[in-house]
Amino acid sequence: xxxxxxxxxxxxxxxxxxxxxxxxxxxxxxxxxxxxxxxxxxxxxxxxxxxxxxxxxxxxxxxxxxxxxxxxxxxxxxxxxxxxxxxxxxxxxxxxxxxxxxxxxxxxxxxxxxxxxxxxxxxxxxxxxxxxxxxxxxxxxxxxxxxxxxxxxxxxxxxxxxxxxx
Amino acid sequence: xxxxxxxxxxxxxxxxxxxxxxxxxxxxxxxxxxxxxxxxxxxxxxxxxxxxxxxxxxxxxxxxxxxxxxxxxxxxxxxxxxxxxxxxxxxxxxxxxxxxxxxxxxxxxxxxxxxxxxxxxxxxxxxxxxxxxxxxxxxxxxxxxxxxxxxxxxxxxxxxxxxxxxxxxxxxxxxxxxxxxxxxxxxxxxxxxxxxxxxxxxxxxxxxxxxxxxxxxxxxxxxxxxxxxxxxxxxxxxxxxxxxxxxxxxxxxxxxxxxxxxxxxxxxxxxxxxxxxxxxxxxxxxxxxxxxxxxxxxxxxxxxxxxxxxxxxxxxxxxxxxxxxxxxxxxxxxxxxxxxxxxxxxxxxxxxxxxxxxxxxxxxxxxxxxxxxxxxxxxxxxxxxxxxxxxxxxxxxxxxxxxxxxxxxxxxxxxxxxxxxxxxxxxxxxxxxxxxxxxxxxxxxxxxxxxxxxxxxxxxxxxxxxxxxxxxxxxxxxxxxxxxxxxxxxxxxxxxxxxxxxxxxxxxxxxxxxxxxxxxxxxxxxxxxxxxxxxxxxxxxxxxxxxxxxxxxxxxxxxxxxxxxxxxxxxxxxxxxxxxxxxxxxxxxxxxxxxxxxxxxxxxxxxxxxxxxxxxxxxxxxxxxxxxxxxxxxxxxxxxxxxxxxxxxxxxxxxxxxxxxxxxxxxxxxxxxxxxxxxxxxxxxxxxxxxxxxxxxxxxxxxxxxxxxxxxxxxxxxxxxxxxxxxxxxxxxxxxxxxxxxxxxxxxxxxxxxxxxxxxxxxxxxxxxx
Numbered sequence: 001x002x003x004x005x006x007x008x009x010x011x012x013x014x015x016x017x018x019x020x021x022x023x024x025x026x027x028x029x030x031x032x033x034x035x036x037x038x039x040x041x042x043x044x045x046x047x048x049x050x051x052x053x054x055x056x057x058x059x060x061x062x063x064x065x066x067x068x069x070x071x072x073x074x075x076x077x078x079x080x081x082x083x084x085x086x087x088x089x090x091x092x093x094x095x096x097x098x099x100x101x102x103x104x105x106x107x108x109x110x111x112x113x114x115x116x117x118x119x120x121x122x123x124x125x126x127x128x129x130x131x132x133x134x135x136x137x138x139x140x141x142x143x144x145x146x147x148x149x150x151x152x153x154x155x156x157x158x159x160x161x162x163x164x165x166x
Numbered sequence: 167x168x169x170x171x172x173x174x175x176x177x178x179x180x181x182x183x184x185x186x187x188x189x190x191x192x193x194x195x196x197x198x199x200x201x202x203x204x205x206x207x208x209x210x211x212x213x214x215x216x217x218x219x220x221x222x223x224x225x226x227x228x229x230x231x232x233x234x235x236x237x238x239x240x241x242x243x244x245x246x247x248x249x250x251x252x253x254x255x256x257x258x259x260x261x262x263x264x265x266x267x268x269x270x271x272x273x274x275x276x277x278x279x280x281x282x283x284x285x286x287x288x289x290x291x292x293x294x295x296x297x298x299x300x301x302x303x304x305x306x307x308x309x310x311x312x313x314x315x316x317x318x319x320x321x322x323x324x325x326x327x328x329x330x331x332x333x334x335x336x337x338x339x340x341x342x343x344x345x346x347x348x349x350x351x352x353x354x355x356x357x358x359x360x361x362x363x364x365x366x367x368x369x370x371x372x373x374x375x376x377x378x379x380x381x382x383x384x385x386x387x388x389x390x391x392x393x394x395x396x397x398x399x400x401x402x403x404x405x406x407x408x409x410x411x412x413x414x415x416x417x418x419x420x421x422x423x424x425x426x427x428x429x430x431x432x433x434x435x436x437x438x439x440x441x442x443x444x445x446x447x448x449x450x451x452x453x454x455x456x457x458x459x460x461x462x463x464x465x466x467x468x469x470x471x472x473x474x475x476x477x478x479x480x481x482x483x484x485x486x487x488x489x490x491x492x493x494x495x496x497x498x499x500x501x502x503x504x505x506x507x508x509x510x511x512x513x514x515x516x517x518x519x520x521x522x523x524x525x526x527x528x529x530x531x532x533x534x535x536x537x538x539x540x541x542x543x544x545x546x547x548x549x550x551x552x553x554x555x556x557x558x559x560x561x562x563x564x565x566x567x568x569x570x571x572x573x574x575x576x577x578x579x580x581x582x583x584x585x586x587x588x589x590x591x592x593x594x595x596x597x598x599x600x601x602x603x604x605x606x607x608x609x610x611x612x613x614x615x616x617x618x619x620x621x622x623x624x625x626x627x628x629x630x631x632x633x634x635x636x637x638x639x640x641x642x643x644x645x646x647x648x649x650x651x652x653x654x655x656x657x658x659x660x661x662x663x664x665x666x667x668x669x670x671x672x673x674x675x676x677x678x679x680x681x682x683x684x685x686x687x688x689x690x691x692x693x694x695x696x697x698x699x700x701x702x703x704x705x706x707x708x709x710x711x712x713x714x715x716x717x718x719x720x721x722x723x724x725x726x727x728x729x730x731x732x733x734x735x736x737x738x739x740x741x742x743x744x745x746x747x748x749x750x751x752x753x754x755x756x757x758x759x760x761x762x763x764x765x766x767x768x769x770x771x772x773x774x775x776x777x778x779x780x781x782x783x784x785x786x787x788x789x790x791x792x793x794x795x796x797x798x799x800x801x802x803x804x805x806x807x808x809x810x811x812x813x814x815x816x817x818x819x820x821x822x823x824x825x826x827x828x829x830x831x832x833x834x835x836x837x838x839x840x841x842x843x844x845x846x847x848x849x850x851x852x853x854x855x856x857x858x859x860x861x862x863x864x865x866x867x868x869x870x871x872x873x874x875x876x877x878x879x880x881x882x883x884x885x886x887x888x889x890x891x892x893x894x895x896x897x898x899x900x901x902x903x904x905x906x907x908x909x910x911x912x913x914x915x916x917x918x919x920x921x922x923x924x925x926x927x928x929x930x931x932x933x934x935x936x
Binding site: 144 | 174179181190356357438650833834
């Protein structure tokens with residue numbers, strides 16, 4: 001099997017990998033770099049467990065080939081987490097019991113990171129839409145939505161922004 | 167600590183992506199396996215040629231049944247069944263016949279999973295198709311060709327309690343209806359997987375990935391391979407959900423470890439999702455023909471049930487437990503003494519069937535609670551009222567239904583069913599008027615009551631060790647698939663010992679650390695696991711008090727354990743900490759046990775406590791009420807759940823936040839089973855479901871806000887903590903309550919009797935068609 005080199009920014013640092021052209025981005029970060037926080041739940045692009053950020057947008061790590069990442073910036077859950085402890089969204093998810101088995105959680109955190117990056121104070125409908133491509137089998141989503149709403153509330157207080165109609 | 171909403175300690179690693187699931191583990195020189203599965207529902211294997219696959223560079227082996235020990239038995243059924251299941255058992259790898267799409271035929275081991283899949287495409291297998299038994303109806307038809315010499319029926323059994331025929335003859339009303347529950351499964355977000363590694367020289371086989379019942383399955387592997395229990399370690403990693411489906415002793419659980427031994431290198435097998443649809447135990451598929459009678463006063467006088475379950479192509483480890491539970495518990499929380507059931511476990515050319523959260527109960531509740539609504543309608547009685555008049559009363563407890571399942575009597579040890587029922591009805595506002603439907607929208611309200619047997623034994627173990635720095639480790643025989651045991655069990659121990667819960671660690675699911683364990687199912691970790699931890703903590707406390715009495719030169723009755731310290735009650739400035747006691751009780755410490763002068767003697771065994779608890783066979787029972795308001799668009803069939811409330815009397819909530827999470831998450835999973843999920847087969851036995859685009863799991867758009875009402879009304883009388891569990895009640899009533907709400911919305915007597923309740927099916931119920 002032929003291989004190719006691919007260079008991209010991974011979690012803020014330059015990375016060069018030698019991969020098979022058919023290898024997915026999710027497999028590449030897991031197998032070549034040991035970044036196993038990117039989970040594979042379906043490999044069909046449906047469940048969202050493999051969500052990573054591509055230049056800040058949430059994408060499926062299982063639907064993108066590693067070679068397509070050339071020159072792009074990828075953030076996995078390892079890069080999105082603070083060096084110690086929990087980030088704002090992660091902390092809210094813990095406080096609202098927004099996870100049980102934890103398998104969907106990294107993808108869920110990143111889907112919410114992408115949402116909050118451009119919508120600091122989302123309403124419930126926007127939150128449900130943002131995580132609608134991330135399946136969770138344990139929680140029924142309710143506490144995830146509640147966690148995200150609490151972050152929105154905090155952002156609103158910090159920004160002094162008006163509540164969105166949603 | 168018990169009863170507090172303590173945040174989960176395990177969350178941090180999961181949220182940071184630091185959870186360690188089986189696919190995240192790798193070993194030196196590890197190879198990857200791909201399981202080649204049957205594309206045929208029923209066929210003879212005429213020829214098998216793997217030479218082209220083996221020629222591929224990087225392919226180590228292509229193993230078939232011929233590579234397994236000649237003496238290997240089929241996978242035994244480990245749960246008591248109705249009758250002999252021997253003729254219907256599955257060999258780990260197919261020998262000469264395959265009986266379902268997905269049956270393992272060969273295992274390809276290569277340097278990578280991708281390469282193993284490439285190699286699989288080069289394996290040439292010639293099949294000779296055999297006649298297919300498509301479903302239970304075909305299995306019951308004598309004209310259908312036999313899958314097995316005894317036929318296509320694994321077993322039939324029944325109960326006939328009271329005087330059912332007399333009750334029907336004397337009743338004021340009789341209703342009848344048939345119900346059909348579709349084949350679906352637990353569908354955890356993480357697929358299954360295993361890594362097996364064998365140290366041949368030291369005879370030590372290690373397997374990562376087993377969960378739910380690692381000790382039970384280790385013993386099965388040892389027995390099947392003729393190995394010693396102590397030569398095998400099963401270790402549970404983090405697990406991405408189970409919901410009942412991860413505890414079978416699956417074919418892979420035998421052949422992956424065995425081939426790792428044979429190859430002499432570690433082998434990792436990680437199932438992909440498409441494979442999972444065909445290989446995880448399926449569940450739920452069954453039909454109920456129900457006849458029921460009542461008097462004008464609303465008193466239900468009899469149930470007569472014909473239950474037919476389609477268990478798929480083989481009987482596996484869980485036997486006929488699912489229809490067995492359904493048959494034993496069909497009367498639910500009602501005081502019914504005339505009950506007859508005839509149950510049939512049929513075989514078909516589909517994936518074998520096993521357990522899924524609330525096994526048999528989700529199904530039985532769907533049928534029974536609709537029949538009760540039909541009786542209310544016929545009597546012109548309020549649907550809450552008819553339930554109220556039939557609930558088992560507190561002074562009738564303990565209530566023995568009169569049935570047994572897997573050798574356990576169906577017995578409710580305690581309960582205030584009417585108390586929780588009234589609280590639920592009042593909380594929901596059952597009698598409040600429904601908003602009027604606008605245009606094609608019809609609104610309806612549903613209510614169901616149910617009882618979930620829980621907390622089964624036979625036993626559970628716990629060991630607590632306090633170290634000289636005052637940190638504690640709990641070793642539990644329960645296993646963990648995300649429920650929160652690493653937080654909940656320390657709460658129980660902290661309650662006794664006064665050590666902060668975050669000074670504990672919990673070790674679970676590892677047979678090398680834990681000699682005996684029962685595992686996790688049927689809410690047994692709260693009931694059995696937590697009670698074992700509680701008693702182990704009491705043992706630690708007793709030992710600490712005895713040592714402190716010596717250390718403080720006081721009598722034990724003068725001492726109090728408080729906040730991790732043993733104090734002299736009358737003079738709190740005199741105390742010793744548990745850390746100090748642990749130091750003194752360390753073997754070899756001379757403070758209380760000086761070295762003997764001339765002969766060896768017993769030493770301390772640390773500040774530790776270990777217990778093994780036996781359960782009463784019937785466990786305990788959780789009562790629950792579900793209520794929902796729905797809006798049905800009779801033009802499109804679209805169903806909106808406008809309000810959902812689930813209540814449960816859990817006896818005692820160790821961590822109410824986790825309990826609510828179980829209830830809400832259970833309802834969400836039930837919404838999938840009620841409205842969306844189906845493992846569909848065509849009439850030729852081909853599985854049509856291959857991805858989450860076909861098998862729809864509820865997303866954030868389908869699951870509405872769910873209210874969970876957790877109450878502690880009637881503590882269990884069969885355990886110290888009084889806990890009853892909470893894992894199953896959330897899912898158990900969902901299909902039933904939505905069906906009742908839909909029938910109420912239609913208001914025509916039409917009733918959704920076939921799951922899942924798709925828009926198409928709901929439209930078919932609309933008369934006249936708009």
